[in-house]
Amino acid sequence: MLLIKILSVFLIIIAGIFIRKKGLISPITIKETSIVITKVFYPSLIFSSFLKNFNFSDLTKNSLLPIGTFLIMLCGYIYGFIFSKILPFKNEKEKNTFHFQCTINNYSFLPLPIILFLFGERYVPLLILSTFGSEISVWTIGILALTGNKFERKSLKNLLSIPMISILISVLIIFFKDILVIKNEILVETGKSILNVLNLMGNATIPIALFIAGAKMGEVEFKNLFNFKYLFLSFLRLILIPLTSISLFNLFSFPYEIKKVLFVVAIMPTAIASIVLSSAFESDSKFAAESVLLTHLLSLITIPIFLSFLK
Numbered sequence: 001m002l003l004i005k006i007l008s009v010f011l012i013i014i015a016g017i018f019i020r021k022k023g024l025i026s027p028i029t030i031k032e033t034s035i036v037i038t039k040v041f042y043p044s045l046i047f048s049s050f051l052k053n054f055n056f057s058d059l060t061k062n063s064l065l066p067i068g069t070f071l072i073m074l075c076g077y078i079y080g081f082i083f084s085k086i087l088p089f090k091n092e093k094e095k096n097t098f099h100f101q102c103t104i105n106n107y108s109f110l111p112l113p114i115i116l117f118l119f120g121e122r123y124v125p126l127l128i129l130s131t132f133g134s135e136i137s138v139w140t141i142g143i144l145a146l147t148g149n150k151f152e153r154k155s156l157k158n159l160l161s162i163p164m165i166s167i168l169i170s171v172l173i174i175f176f177k178d179i180l181v182i183k184n185e186i187l188v189e190t191g192k193s194i195l196n197v198l199n200l201m202g203n204a205t206i207p208i209a210l211f212i213a214g215a216k217m218g219e220v221e222f223k224n225l226f227n228f229k230y231l232f233l234s235f236l237r238l239i240l241i242p243l244t245s246i247s248l249f250n251l252f253s254f255p256y257e258i259k260k261v262l263f264v265v266a267i268m269p270t271a272i273a274s275i276v277l278s279s280a281f282e283s284d285s286k287f288a289a290e291s292v293l294l295t296h297l298l299s300l301i302t303i304p305i306f307l308s309f310l311k
Helices: 001-019 028-052 056-061 064-086 094-102 110-120 121-146 153-159 162-179 185-202 205-217 229-252 256-266 273-280 286-309
Strands: none
Touching: 001 110, 001 205, 001 286, 028 121, 028 162, 028 185, 056 153, 056 162, 056 286, 064 094, 064 121, 064 153, 064 229, 064 256, 094 121, 094 229, 094 286, 110 121, 110 205, 110 256, 121 162, 121 256, 121 273, 185 256, 205 286, 229 256
C-alpha cells in the first residue's frame, strides 16, 4: 500500500518525462511554467496553508522545523565536502556540483504530495514552514558548495525569493490577525473569498510542479546514468545523509510531529533546482541533470523502505 501511494506521486513525474521525450512540450514552456509555479502557484499554496492552519503560537511551537531542515542540508554539506576531496572528478565544476547535490535535496515539491497522502492536509503547512530553513541553506551553504567555497555577499539577496517573502508575509498576517480581532463582516467575508481563491490556485501547485519536474528530467539521456560517481552520490543522498540526519533528530529529542515531517524531507533525492542553479553559477549542469534523474529513480526504492520504519 505504501509503495502504491509513493508510485502514484512518481507517475506524474513519469508522465512529464514521457511528454518531454516525445517533444510535446518545449524547453521554453518548461522554463516559463517553472517561473509561474515559483511566483504564483507555490506562493498561493503558502498563503492558503499558513492562514488556514496556523496561529502565531503554532508557528513558535514548530520553530524547530526550519532548524531541522538546515541540519539536514548541513549534514549533506559536510559529507559532500569530505568525499569531494577523495573522489576523482574531471574538473572543479563537476566536483562543486557533486558537493551541491550532496548538500541540497528536493525539499518541497516532492515531499509535499507524499506528506499530503501519508499524513493528511494539516501536515502540509508544517512542511512549508520547514522550507524556511531549506531556502536559507540553498543560498548560504548550497551556493558555497556550488562555487567551490567562494561565497559572495550578493548571493544573500537571493534569500528574498518569492517563496521566502510569502512565508514572511504569511507570518506577519497571522501575527496581526491574532492581535487584532476583526469583526467587520465585509472585511471578514472579503478575507474568506481571497483565501478561497488562494486555496484553489495553491491546490494546482503539486501536480503541475511534479509534471514540470518530470519534463526537466526528460531532457536527460538515460545511458550515462549508471557510473560510479552517480551511484556513490545516490548512496550518500538517499541513505547515508538521511540516516545521519534522522539519528540527530532522535539524539536531540525532536517532537514526534516535527520529526515525521523532517524524516520525509531527509529521505528525498537531489534538488531539481540544481539543474538551473548549476547553469547560473557556471558549474556542471549535465552532472546535475543526470544525478537528479538517477536519485529520483532510485528513491522509488529507498523512500518506501525508509517510510516503512517510520512509527
